[in-house]
Amino acid sequence: MGLDLDREDHHIADAVQNNFPALARRLREVQGRLLRLPGPREPEAYDKLARALEQCLQQIRQTKPTVQQVKKHLDALRDGVERLRLDEAELTEDAIDAVRRAAEVLSHHVPQLRDLGVEATNIEPAAVRIEEHLRTERPWREIGDLDQAVADIRAAYRSERANLLRLQEEALEAARARVKRREGFSMLTADQAHQVLRPLTEAATTTDEESIAPTLVQLRDTFTLALTNAEDQANEILDRQLSEGEKPLIVRLDLGLKNRELTTEAEVDALLAEVRAKLLEKIREGARVRLR
DSSP, rough: OOOOSSSSSHHHHHHHHHHHHHHHHHHHHHHHHHSSSSSOOHHHHHHHHHHHHHHHHHHTTOHHHHHHHHHHTTTHHHHHHHHHHHHHHOOOOHHHHHHHHHIIIIIIHHHHHHHHHOOOTTTHHHHHHHHHHHHHSSSTGGGGHHHHEEEEEEHHHHHHHHHHHHHHHHHHHHHHHHHHHHHHHGGGOOOHHHHHHHHHHHOOOOOSSSSSOSSSHHHHHHHHHHHHHHHHHHHHHHHHHHHHHTTTOEEOOOOOTOOOOOOSHHHHHHHHHHHHHHHHOOOOOOOEEOOO
């Protein structure tokens, strides 16, 4: 601890009383910093140091028992204080933040890029470097060496996420255009048009390029289903809007053609006759038919 003491017991006991409480506070502070790092980081030296400090302070008003405890735990005190001094100097806020950023990239960005099937040549080597460094006992040491690896992965992630969001917006615009092209949409009031298009607006994913949720795969796959459902809802609302009053009722008609198998010319003719009959039935009732 940098103290120059005489070897008399009372000098040693006084030094314990005057310095060990502050040493215990320093230990708790560094332990708190370690807790902010990913994974278990409590070194064995700190566990031994904490027990040594507790034992040395247990009978602080009694000189001889205190000195005996110091002697008993001298190795743990020496090793623990040396480790504490190093970690206090190295484990800065910047170092903690850098370790946390590297761990986040490894835990969230890399798996999402892999799940999406991104094959950028710089991603895997960068991920390996980060993983190996974070497995070391003191990953905050030379953490700056990972800056480029972390930046490469984040850049690839942002690029993929931005592309997915762009594709979403393009798909939404195409869906809006299809709804707007339907006969009668141009006759709606502004409020009616807003109601019709609202499901499509709500289908857009609320996120940005930096977010880690929803995942890249969810941005790609979940949105496709959401868009289909939203377009169906928009068309249903438009059906109701256009069917008000004396306007012809719009009927959604499912012709049941999905997975239908035909093998002969006669079956084709029969199917066409069946479809024609279904359509004419609704049209003769005065309805406008919208095929599903």
